[in-house]
């Protein structure tokens with residue numbers, strides 16, 4: 669059993685797609701269903717069985733720390749935050765800082781150093797899964813049973829796929845997963861190896877960290893997580909799992925997505941966990 673206990677949540681980005689609102693409020697704190705977007709990731713992590721979240725923030729965004737220190741889900745100071753509300757999904761949180769915009773790969777690497785050399789989950793907090801923790805839970809179970817790194821994939825139209833890492837698929841893997849043999853990051857029109865794009869949930873073994881460390885030297889500015897995954901796909905192996913409709917993924921890093929998420933969560937109250945209206949459509953059996 670390779671149980672993953674820690675999730676890294678990159679939250680140091682500048683939120684340029686949501687300016688000028690993000691000049692005032694970090695995108696991770698823009699409200700969805702009456703609570704900061706990042707709170708959805710914390711809840712999802714806790715509900716999936718993750719015990720600790722490492723938020724990779726920036727000292728330019730002190731409001732994130734402020735929220736975390738006041739949240740009903742976490743409690744004060746950044747070592748050993750504990751639950752305060754019985755029955756809530758609560759979780760320990762640590763904050764580390766990425767003060768230069770050196771890319772998603774660098775943010776994950778920094779968070780990973782805080783986690784130690786073990787498998788981690790990575791959750792991009794501007795992608796909300798309104799359907800709850802079933803996708804992440806299923807990914808954690810696959811990793812625990814088979815040891816392979818696994819990423820979440822969704823089908824995108826030929827127009828959309830250029831905004832994502834497009835997976836080159838090598839056939840079916842175990843238990844409904846897909847084997848991936850490479851990625852093309854943000855492919856030009858007509859260059860995508862498949863319509864399957866990387867989405868914001870990853871469960872990664874230490875082999876990915878090794879590749880990220882090795883990538884650091886030649887890349888002067890941004891460190892790409894997808895480049896590291898591409899390298900791992902051809903050496904250590906990598907699985908993909910497809911999102912299903914009931915996962916209800918919404919990208920709140922864009923205004924249409926943010927609006928959609930808020931309309932979808934109109935019924936939920938700020939101090940109440942979101943209403944879960946779907947059944948467990950995902951089989952978690954391996």
Ligand code: G1P
Nearest residue numbers: 772831832833865866867868894
């Ligand atoms: C990043 C990754 C991309 C992935 C996407 C998922 O892109 O580089 O491969 O498909 O996250 O949301 P970003 O959205 O940070 O530009």
